[in-house]
Amino acid sequence: MQYLLMIYSEENGWSKMTDSERQQGVAAYHAYTESLNKAQVLVGANRLQPTSTATTVRLVDGKPQVLDGPYSDSKEQLAGYYLIDAPNLDSAIAWASRCPGAGHGIMEVRPVWTAPYEAPSVK
Known part of the structure; x- marks a missing residue:
């Protein structure tokens, strides 16, 4: 069965890190992705651009209403995802x-x- 692993984090957290911390973070994600690949469970994965690039669309009285920004405003934002195929x-x-x-x-x-x-x- 496929599962979506959604990563929610504080969007500004990356910019608050030192270069060394960012390099460690990138290495940790690469290692994690490699272990998913080795286990043959990875279907797909992506990082998302900042919420400032988001566009929200909904229908109001049958007409699209388009708003700049994410659907919800919270401390943590959807930053990326992994789509995996796991047994349970x-x-x-x-x-x-x-x-x-x-x-x-x-x-x-x-x-x-x-x-x-x-x-x-x-027929």
């Missing part, structure tokens, strides 16, 4: 707890809902 939730939680993001933020683990594809009936 316990395994996904174990991988999330090993992520460097768990040490400086919050990890949210959520199963991916894969709806079955229904082919149109042929």
Whole structure:
């Protein structure tokens, strides 16, 4: 089953770090990603650009309302994610707890809902 491991952290935290701390952080994420690859559970991963680049879209009376900025304003922002294929939730939680993001933020683990594809009936 696929699980999305979402990394929430304080957006300004990176800029508060020393160069050495940033290098250690990058190395930790590379090592984590490599272990996911070696275990053959990694499906995909990406960092996200700052929340200042976000655009929020919702429908109001059937018309799109577009706002600059993220959906929610909080202390921690969605910074990136790993999409993994794990046998169960316990395994996904174990991988999330090993992520460097768990040490400086919050990890949210959520199963991916894969709806079955229904082919149109042929008459």
